[in-house]
Amino acid sequence: MNPHPDPKPHLIAPSILSADFSRLGAEIQEVIRAGADWIHVDVMDGHFVPNITMGPLVVEAVRKVAPDIVIDVHLMIENPERYIEDFAKAGATCISVQLEACTHLHRCLQQIHHVRCQAGVALNPATPPEGLSYVLNELDFVLVMSVNPGFGGQAFIPSSLEKIRVVRKMLTARGLDRRIQVDGGVNETTIAEVARAGCDVFVAGSAIFGRPPYQETIARLRRKIEEALL
Ligand code: DX5
Ligand code: ZN
Numbered sequence: 001m002n003p004h005p006d007p008k009p010h011l012i013a014p015s016i017l018s019a020d021f022s023r024l025g026a027e028i029q030e031v032i033r034a035g036a037d038w039i040h041v042d043v044m045d046g047h048f049v050p051n052i053t054m055g056p057l058v059v060e061a062v063r064k065v066a067p068d069i070v071i072d073v074h075l076m077i078e079n080p081e082r083y084i085e086d087f088a089k090a091g092a093t094c095i096s097v098q099l100e101a102c103t104h105l106h107r108c109l110q111q112i113h114h115v116r117c118q119a120g121v122a123l124n125p126a127t128p129p130e131g132l133s134y135v136l137n138e139l140d141f142v143l144v145m146s147v148n149p150g151f152g153g154q155a156f157i158p159s160s161l162e163k164i165r166v167v168r169k170m171l172t173a174r175g176l177d178r179r180i181q182v183d184g185g186v187n188e189t190t191i192a193e194v195a196r197a198g199c200d201v202f203v204a205g206s207a208i209f210g211r212p213p214y215q216e217t218i219a220r221l222r223r224k225i226e227e228a229l230l
Pocket of ligand 1: 015016017018040042074147148149150151152153154183184185186203204205206207
């Protein structure tokens with residue numbers, strides 16, 4: 001089985017979308033050495049989102065250079081059910097699907113568990129969280145998109161904070177201890193509010209990659225989270 005998600009309360013998940021792809025292996029090893037908890041892999045198909053990025057081959061390459069890290073695969077693709085098994089075989093630990101891309105979301109989550117991965121559901125900025133209501137028991141984490149998916153380096157959409165709070169309330173009301181991940185525009189300026197809203201997995205691409213030394217960059221983000229929750 002692929003490595004299990006971390007028990008730590010707050011996790012930093014660098015998104016390799018902003019890494020230097022000409023030296024991807026080294027970039028990944030450097031952020032892990034610098035304290036990254038998960039490696040976030042953005043899969044885009046040119047249909048669900050306008051951009052095209054990476055597939056199972058890249059996940060396999062990440063797994064090769066980082067045998068023990070949690071690989072968090074974010075599928076921004078149509079018909080994600082077709083590729084779940086391939087990503088699991090390639091080494092994914094967590095797989096999230098976009099709610100908007102799944103006609104049979106419940107079955108999709110079952111499929112992710114069937115291949116022994118942790119299952120997440122991602123919500124676009126305009127998607128109300130109530131759509132999760134009947135699958136809350138089936139998922140391991142909720143991914144609140146705080147930008148419109150497709151590209152790194154976009155500005156954080158403030159209404160995402162309210163959505164994180166609503167999702168946290170929905171989970172608490174059901175007595176569910178699940179992670180909430182936020183993705184998009186997370187940086188030293190926005191991370192404190194995101195933490196206060198109830199998020200515990202912080203995806204950051206452009207706020208980490210290309211900003212060495214990574215150890216200091218990640219430590220600064222962590223410090224902001226800790227200070228926000230004092
Ligand atoms: C956007 C992706 C994000 C992206 C975040 O569609 O899902 O994971 O890499 O990039 P930043 O942190 O630069 O907003
Ligand atoms: Zn992502």
